[in-house]
Amino acid sequence: MSKDWWKESANGIPNIITDLPGPKSIKMHANASKYIRGLSSQVKQFPVAFEKAKGITMTDVDGNKYLDFSSGIYVTSLGHIHPKISEAISKWANKLMNCHDFTTPVKEKLLEKMSDVLPGSLNSIQLYSDGSSAVEAGIRAARAIGNHHEFISCFRDFHGKSMAAVSMAQMVRGDVFSYGPTRAPGFYMVPRPDPYRPLFKKDDGSIDTDAYISFYKEFIRESTVGNVAAFVLEPAQGWGGSIFPPDDYFPKLKKLCDEHGILLFADEVLTGMGRTGEWLCMNHWDVTPDIVTLGKSFGNGFPVTAMVVKDEYAEALDKISASSSYGGNPMACAAALASIEVIEEEQILENVQSVGAYFIKRMNKMKEDHPIIGDVKGKGFLLGMELVKDKTTKEPFDEAGKLVYQKAFSKGLAWIPAGHILRMSPPLIMDEKYADLGLDIIEESIAEVEKEFGYK
Numbered sequence: 001m002s003k004d005w006w007k008e009s010a011n012g013i014p015n016i017i018t019d020l021p022g023p024k025s026i027k028m029h030a031n032a033s034k035y036i037r038g039l040s041s042q043v044k045q046f047p048v049a050f051e052k053a054k055g056i057t058m059t060d061v062d063g064n065k066y067l068d069f070s071s072g073i074y075v076t077s078l079g080h081i082h083p084k085i086s087e088a089i090s091k092w093a094n095k096l097m098n099c100h101d102f103t104t105p106v107k108e109k110l111l112e113k114m115s116d117v118l119p120g121s122l123n124s125i126q127l128y129s130d131g132s133s134a135v136e137a138g139i140r141a142a143r144a145i146g147n148h149h150e151f152i153s154c155f156r157d158f159h160g161k162s163m164a165a166v167s168m169a170q171m172v173r174g175d176v177f178s179y180g181p182t183r184a185p186g187f188y189m190v191p192r193p194d195p196y197r198p199l200f201k202k203d204d205g206s207i208d209t210d211a212y213i214s215f216y217k218e219f220i221r222e223s224t225v226g227n228v229a230a231f232v233l234e235p236a237q238g239w240g241g242s243i244f245p246p247d248d249y250f251p252k253l254k255k256l257c258d259e260h261g262i263l264l265f266a267d268e269v270l271t272g273m274g275r276t277g278e279w280l281c282m283n284h285w286d287v288t289p290d291i292v293t294l295g296k297s298f299g300n301g302f303p304v305t306a307m308v309v310k311d312e313y314a315e316a317l318d319k320i321s322a323s324s325s326y327g328g329n330p331m332a333c334a335a336a337l338a339s340i341e342v343i344e345e346e347q348i349l350e351n352v353q354s355v356g357a358y359f360i361k362r363m364n365k366m367k368e369d370h371p372i373i374g375d376v377k378g379k380g381f382l383l384g385m386e387l388v389k390d391k392t393t394k395e396p397f398d399e400a401g402k403l404v405y406q407k408a409f410s411k412g413l414a415w416i417p418a419g420h421i422l423r424m425s426p427p428l429i430m431d432e433k434y435a436d437l438g439l440d441i442i443e444e445s446i447a448e449v450e451k452e453f454g455y456k
């Protein structure tokens with residue numbers, strides 16, 4: 001199959017034919033909202049109703065066509081309804097939907113393929129159906145491996161909404177988890193390096209990775225009971241705003257973990273399977289984590305996730321049952337297997353590396369031209385632009401972030417808001433033409449917002 005399968009459906013996008021949200025969207029959303037509660041800010045800020053999608057194009061119920069810069073929510077990374085993946089799912093939907101955790105031909109193939117593409121000895125696998133469950137399994141695995149029970153995670157990381165996952169993230173004031181008791185016992189949080197906003201700096205103002213590592217050493221000694229099972233991190237912060245640490249961070253952190261007998265658990269639910277131009281984001285730093293979780297892009301939109309540990313810890317996985325109602329069902333395995341094959345057949349990693357570099361180059365030019373773009377960040381197709389009121393004070397510009405999001409959406413860009421950091425996660429099949437188209441829309445929206453706030 002040609003890797004241009006999506007291009008015809010992208011002709012002429014965006015194509016906005018009604019006011020947005022359109023009349024059918026408004027009616028449908030109002031009706032659904034009588035029943036469904038707790039919608040994301042993405043939907044609340046722009047309540048359109050979607051009807052269908054193909055490749056990089058999303059179409060709402062009023063017939064408006066959008067350019068997708070979000071991949072759902074970092075999920076449909078190989079393009080919406082990729083023919084090979086949809087066909088693989090429907091084959092098993094018509095043959096065998098579920099047989100608990102018995103082996104199936106498609107599961108056997110998937111496990112072999114995963115072992116091929118994952119680095120080092122990451123070969124011991126459990127399959128789940130959402131990222132939070134995979135993270136919970138990683139926590140159970142870490143406890144089983146070392147018989148330790150404490151966990152260290154990082155400020156502004158996100159790991160899902162299960163009890164262990166919320167214990168490893170910020171407790172938002174007013175959120176149900178902040179009413180207390182909040183963080184589970186034995187869960188601690190520490191800062192991690194953000195090159196644009198470093199907490200620990202050298203004399204010249206640049207980020208001081210060694211100071212973070214020294215702080216962790218002190219922290220482990222003073223704050224824990226010396227029973228730390230794992231350091232749990234996102235390799236790059238997705239929800240936090242596409243923030244990548246400096247290149248020396250993970251090699252130094254792995255060394256620290258090894259010295260203390262602590263496992264390194266990389267939560268790659270968002271960053272894994274090609275999003276940053278490598279199978280795992282950790283490959284950028286040549287660091288193989290002890291535990292990895294995969295999700296989102298893993299099944300290109302089908303709910304399938306995984307928790308993987310190194311061979312040397314395989315026996316510990318036998319202590320934690322992988323049985324779940326849906327984990328590893330044949331349709332899920334088919335989606336994940338076909339997704340991996342598509343990444344290989346369509347040279348997706350190469351595309352993400354080259355078009356990703358193009359994105360960064362163009363975004364850096366935008367930063368030079370716009371007073372409110374304080375920082376540009378990302379690798380591959382995990383990208384962000386940080387809006388500030390003043391480039392010297394770096395004061396976050398949340399109001400501008402919200403307005404840019406809404407303006408760009410109304411010009412036909414389906415994407416993800418996050419306060420003052422504009423987050424982008426386009427489908428990994430995208431070429432430079434559509435990268436430019438999306439960035440043109442964002443740049444036009446930023447220029448309008450700058451004008452409204454009196455910058456130009």
Ligand SMILES: Cc1ncc(COP(=O)(O)O)c(C=O)c1O
Binds near residue numbers: 135158159268271
């Ligand atoms: C890094 C990371 N871990 C875990 C999760 C939780 O995944 P899920 O929403 O599938 O439970 C997410 C979701 O956004 C995530 O970004």
